[in-house]
Structure formats: structure tokens, C-alpha cells
Amino acid sequence: MSSSSSSSSSDEQGSGNGNGNRGGDYEGPSASRRRFVDGVWPEPFVESLAYQVAIDASNSSGRLAAGPALFNLFQVCSTWREVSRSELLWQNLTGQIWNRHRLPHPHTTWREEFIFRHRTARNFRSRRYHYSTLHFNDNINGDNEDENEGEETILSCRRLVLSDNHLAAGFSDGCVRLFSLPSRVHLSTFRPHHRDRLGRFSRAVSGIILSETRVVFASHDGDIHVAPVGSNVVATRRSVYGDVLNDGALVDFCGSNRKWVGLYAGVPGRAFHVWNGESEELIFVGGTLTDPEAVMGWHLLTDLTEFVGRVRVTNQELAIACTSLRVIVFDLGNLGFIISEEAPRRGVIVGSVDTNGESLAMVDNRGLGSVRLPETLQEVCRFMVRGVGGGGGGGGLVGCMNLGYVVMCGGGGIVRVWSVDNGGGGDGEYLYGMRERIGGGGGGLGFGNAITADERHVAAWSGDLTIHLWDFGAR
Incomplete structure (x- = not known):
């Protein structure tokens, strides 16, 4: 997965749960977001959209599908790509998709942890060990x-x-x-x-x-x-x-x-x-x-x-x-x-x-x-x-x-x-x-x-x- 490939967070109402064992409530978009300006979608909305896209991809096609789905979403424009820097987004996604709720090392970010989990699962699939x-x-x-x-x-x-x-x-x-x-x-x-x-x-x-x-x-x-x-x-x-x-x-x-x-x-x-x-x-x-x-x-x-x-x-x-x-x-x-x-x-x-x-x-x-x-x-x-x-x-x-x-x-x-x-x-x-x-x-x-x-x-x-x-x- 590319370093920009990532995950998303859910809206405040929670997310769908395709097979009943994944999904969950999103804790809410990160604080201090830019608000709606003429012609620009507000970042809290984009962050919630990213979360939902990742969860839907995971539920429909498996956990490895979440990363590519996010990568495509973040290519829409620079504003949407900026959402990929949200640590709260990555924390929610890592918890819901990879069932990881704490960081293994104090200097690791949630974005890095999500990417590591994605790469490890991909290695599992391709017999790379x-x-x-x-x-x-x-x-x-x-x-x-x-x-x-x-x-x-x-x-x-x-x-x-x-x-x-x-x-x-x-x-x-x-x-x-x-x-x-x-x-x-x-x-x-x-x-x-x-x-x-x-x-x-x-x-x-x-x-x-x-x-x-x-x-x-x-x-x-x-x-x-x-x-x-x-x-x-x-x-x-x-x-x-x-x-x-x-x-x-x-x-x-x-x-x-x-x-x-x-x-x-x-x-x-x-x-x-x-x-x-x-x-x-x-x-x-x-x-x-x-x-x-x-x-x-x-x-x-x-x-x-x-x-x-x-x-x-x-x-x-x-x-x-x-x-x-x-x-x-x-x-x-x-x-x-x-x-x-x-x-x-x-x-x-x-x-x-x-x-x-x-x-x-x-x-x-x-x-x-x-x-x-x-x-x-x-x-x-x-x-x-x-x-x-x-x-x-x-x-x-x-x-x-x-x-x-x-x-x-x-x-x-x-x-x-x-x-x-x-x-x-x-x-x-x-x-x-x-x-x-x-x-x-x-x-x-x-x-x-x-x-x-x-x-x-x-x-x-x-x-x-x-x-x-x-x-x-x-x-």
C-alpha cells in the first residue's frame, strides 16, 4: 500500500456493518477543521465520507480493499488529500478494520500503524515472510x-x-x-x-x-x-x-x-x-x-x-x-x-x-x-x-x-x-x-x-x- 493509502472515519451516526462483525461508531471528525467555503466541501464531511468509503470497501471486498479505496478518494483534490493527515481518522479506521486500539510504540502514528497492518496482511496473502x-x-x-x-x-x-x-x-x-x-x-x-x-x-x-x-x-x-x-x-x-x-x-x-x-x-x-x-x-x-x-x-x-x-x-x-x-x-x-x-x-x-x-x-x-x-x-x-x-x-x-x-x-x-x-x-x-x-x-x-x-x-x-x-x- 502506498504511504498515502489509508483509511477513513465514519459519520457521527456510525457505519454500516456488512457481515455483522465489522464497523462501529465513528468518534467524530478531528477538531479545528476549516468550515464550508463557497464551492469547497467542509473537511469534517470529507473525513466522514472517507471513513464510510473504507468501511464499505472492507465489508464488501475484505479488509485489504480499504486502502486502495482511500487512495482513490484522496486523489480527488488537495483539500481531500489533506484529510489523510487526520490522526483521528486513522485511529478510528485502525480500530474498526484491524482491531487495533493502542499503538505498539510511543513514536508511532495511527497512520503508520494502519499502513503497517495493511502491508502485513498483504504479505500474508502473497506468502512474503x-x-x-x-x-x-x-x-x-x-x-x-x-x-x-x-x-x-x-x-x-x-x-x-x-x-x-x-x-x-x-x-x-x-x-x-x-x-x-x-x-x-x-x-x-x-x-x-x-x-x-x-x-x-x-x-x-x-x-x-x-x-x-x-x-x-x-x-x-x-x-x-x-x-x-x-x-x-x-x-x-x-x-x-x-x-x-x-x-x-x-x-x-x-x-x-x-x-x-x-x-x-x-x-x-x-x-x-x-x-x-x-x-x-x-x-x-x-x-x-x-x-x-x-x-x-x-x-x-x-x-x-x-x-x-x-x-x-x-x-x-x-x-x-x-x-x-x-x-x-x-x-x-x-x-x-x-x-x-x-x-x-x-x-x-x-x-x-x-x-x-x-x-x-x-x-x-x-x-x-x-x-x-x-x-x-x-x-x-x-x-x-x-x-x-x-x-x-x-x-x-x-x-x-x-x-x-x-x-x-x-x-x-x-x-x-x-x-x-x-x-x-x-x-x-x-x-x-x-x-x-x-x-x-x-x-x-x-x-x-x-x-x-x-x-x-x-x-x-x-x-x-x-x-x-x-x-x-x-x-
């Missing part, structure tokens, strides 16, 4: 301590989570290893507190919540630990003491600074636990989603088996949870109330389910993928994952999504990318497979592997003791 691998040092922070009590170590990465500047990787040994994205360096390792274990993998990491200030991670035995990010002292604190016998195994964990959500399997009627993320107080227990998967939940304590269930949280504080048999959405503001649910006829490959905060992506056991609106589970886009089918296992398929793309990895270790941001629904477009294959030994991708993506990075683990990182924002 920088590839690297991340390695961890098991001598850092005393990581060479042997806590396996003579057992053979099976080190598998169970969860990967990205923030703006960090990558957190949670392993089967209960540790979370933190990496710097700018430097690709292993910064620190957060260890769980010692306790008696009810199974070889009871302490394996089952979920991570990562921000720039703290990391919260949970294990299969139900323990939840909290540690600061960026501190010179690695101080891990146990916030929640798990009770496996009464709750079952904690099979997945996610959330935000406001709410933590745990998905359990093993004890009837206790599928969901919700905590206040600020006070760390348990505020809800209930749900029957995982009652049929009770035995699989208990097996997670002793075996590195397939995914039992997944839970994800959207920007609207909706929790999306699934097993291979059922998908439900419930409101974290009205705990216990199910907004929508579905039992897909062909079942769900649990490892393929993810959300970008606005939409939900999942793949069934025949390889048919779909992008849904969380509130209704209405399908807005579909795509086909080849090589999946039969047996219901999905061949170890794991997947993730960001605002415009779905990323899947299965047998053969090929990471494949689909564009699903076409604005008006329909079929997603298969774009490419990453040039680098991942996987140890024969290159297959087994259960227990992890993949994650945001608007700039894709990170994956495949059992070869290496974290693979693709950076689409590298200049």
Missing part, C-alpha cells in the same frame, strides 16, 4: 533441575500463545517458556509449584493467557499459576489449587485480563469454571458439554492423547467451546446462559477450532471447514482441507486463524493458508502452503502439537524440539 526457528536453553533460570523423578522425559509443546512482543510456549513438563519476538531469544521459563501428581502428565500445560505484563497458565491437574512478564525475577505464584477428583481434568484454558475460562472433563455437570481475572475469584461452575468425554479427560493425566475439547473467548466476551460432538456459545456476562449450540452431523476436529475474536473457524471430520459468526453459528465462509476424512481423527489436524486467514497443519507437516476475508461471504480461497515443512522424523504431525497465529506471526511446534516462526511483518 521471514522464517526462523526458536530454541530454548534448559539452563536458564535453573531449568536443568530434574523433576521427573527418574521417569523418561517426553517433552511436547501443548500450547502456543502470541502477544505483540512475546511468544509463550507451554509444555508437557508443566513449564511455560517465554521468547522475545523481536530478538527470537528465550527470555525465561516459568515453572509450576511442586505437588503430588495424579498421573504422568497431570502437570502438562493446558492453556495460557498472555499479555505484555503477565502470563497466566493452567495444567491438567487444575492448578493455575501467574507470573509477571518483563521482570528480572521469575516469580511464579499459584493462584488456583486444582481439585482433580471433584472437577476432573482441566483440558483447555483461555481468557483475558477480565475473565479466565477453564474447560474440564471427567466429572458430570462441571464442564466450565469461570474466574474473575482481576480478583482471581471463582465465579461460576457448571455445564454438561464434556460429560460424554469423561474417560478421555481422565486419560489426559497419563497419556499424550488427542484434543478432548477447546474453549475460546471472543472480543464480545462470548465463550465458544466444543468437543468432537457439539459446539456451544455462552455469554460470560450472563453465566450459564447458552446463546447458540450445534451438533455437527459429521463431527468436529477439535484441534482445528479457533477464533480471531470476531469469527469462529472449524473443520469437520470430512475436511469441510467453515467460518462462523459466534453469536448464531451462522456460516459466512467455507473452505476445504484436503487429505482429511474417515475415522474421525482428522489425522492430527491442528489449526488457527487471524482476522483474514485460516492456517491449518496436518499430516506431512505442511502448513497451509486460506483467505477467508472476502467481505460478503462465499467460499474461502486456498492461497499456498508454507515453503518449510515441519515435523520430526518422517515429517508427520502428531497429537499434542500446537499452532497459533496473529496478524503478524504464525508459530508452530511439531515434535522436533523446535518452534517454527513465520514473520509476515518483517521489512
